[in-house]
Amino acid sequence: METKKKDIRALTKEQLRNFFVECGDKAFRGNQVYEWLWQKSAHTFDAMTNVSKETRQMLEEHFVINHIRVDQMQRSSDGTIKNAVRLHDGLVVESVLIPTETRTTACVSSQVGCSLDCRFCATARMKRMRNLNPDEIYDQVVAIDNESRLYFDRPLSNIVFMGMGEPLMNYNNVLKAIDMITSPEGLGMSPKRITVSTSGVPKMIKKMADEEVKFGLAVSLHSAIDEVRTSIMPFNATFSLADLREALEYWYGKTKSRITYEYVVWEGINDTQEAVDALVKFCRFAPSKVNLIEYNPIDDGEFQQASSAAVDMYQRTLEKNGITVTVRRSRGKDIDAACGQLANKA
Numbered sequence: 001m002e003t004k005k006k007d008i009r010a011l012t013k014e015q016l017r018n019f020f021v022e023c024g025d026k027a028f029r030g031n032q033v034y035e036w037l038w039q040k041s042a043h044t045f046d047a048m049t050n051v052s053k054e055t056r057q058m059l060e061e062h063f064v065i066n067h068i069r070v071d072q073m074q075r076s077s078d079g080t081i082k083n084a085v086r087l088h089d090g091l092v093v094e095s096v097l098i099p100t101e102t103r104t105t106a107c108v109s110s111q112v113g114c115s116l117d118c119r120f121c122a123t124a125r126m127k128r129m130r131n132l133n134p135d136e137i138y139d140q141v142v143a144i145d146n147e148s149r150l151y152f153d154r155p156l157s158n159i160v161f162m163g164m165g166e167p168l169m170n171y172n173n174v175l176k177a178i179d180m181i182t183s184p185e186g187l188g189m190s191p192k193r194i195t196v197s198t199s200g201v202p203k204m205i206k207k208m209a210d211e212e213v214k215f216g217l218a219v220s221l222h223s224a225i226d227e228v229r230t231s232i233m234p235f236n237a238t239f240s241l242a243d244l245r246e247a248l249e250y251w252y253g254k255t256k257s258r259i260t261y262e263y264v265v266w267e268g269i270n271d272t273q274e275a276v277d278a279l280v281k282f283c284r285f286a287p288s289k290v291n292l293i294e295y296n297p298i299d300d301g302e303f304q305q306a307s308s309a310a311v312d313m314y315q316r317t318l319e320k321n322g323i324t325v326t327v328r329r330s331r332g333k334d335i336d337a338a339c340g341q342l343a344n345k346a
């Protein structure tokens, strides 16, 4: 049920310290509570055992802890886990744990639904309902880290913002969440293990570059020809490839960090030599890596995975031109956990 009390995790550490001082307590109490909220992921004030009962009651009167709840967990035959995550207001997002031999990756959501309209994406069919708060993003990571320890006997190693939503359309909250994930007061993960994947919002890519962020950037490109890209990702009519490229050049100039392109090859859409030549040309300005991703059809069959001959052509041409390329097999298809399949069907 919706409540008028404030979500305590919307407060910074400084604000929490000030709150205690205003209440006649010591600022240090704020540090203790902050540690419970983030590092120890306490879901209730009662769990804060080194805080007095009176203080816990006082916190209860003023605040709530809006934690997420994993409503349903599905496990794929390949080990992939998909969580249906219920938010405090009843809305649901999904996050995915992808295990390989050497790493465990969390794919997390940044919005409920999405305001963009990629035609091949299941999430696009839900309208954007709201942005996730930093703590809601953080909690998805904590839940997956716990699952990784429980089922694979190791902590989470990597995070990609590639679940529901466009992370750069929820920029401030995504960056705050990453701050907490990387902070020693949160999960203490290295930013080098985090990748923000965007469909390409030029202004925000430049903003990230200006802020000298330390995490990686991936761009869902899928075509380097404006006409084709606009037909499958209609927002490309507003954020054209020329603007995207200019922003990426700016990003590389500031960060010197290699750019990853996510790319699906579809039959009859971008499975031509002309399409791969355009991609090579687009990649030239900075060290790049292209992930060729296997496509997971979403019910109506409008988009079909291209032949392996077409994918081979991409791989050969990219390699010949000195561009790093990986062919990524899809994971978790049997539970609709693969890229572009997240849409609360469970």
Ligand code: SF4
Residues within 6 Å of the ligand: 114, 115, 116, 117, 118, 121, 122, 123, 124, 163, 164, 165, 166, 199, 340
């Ligand atoms: S692919 Fe990403 S940006 Fe495009 S509609 Fe789906 S969730 Fe949004």
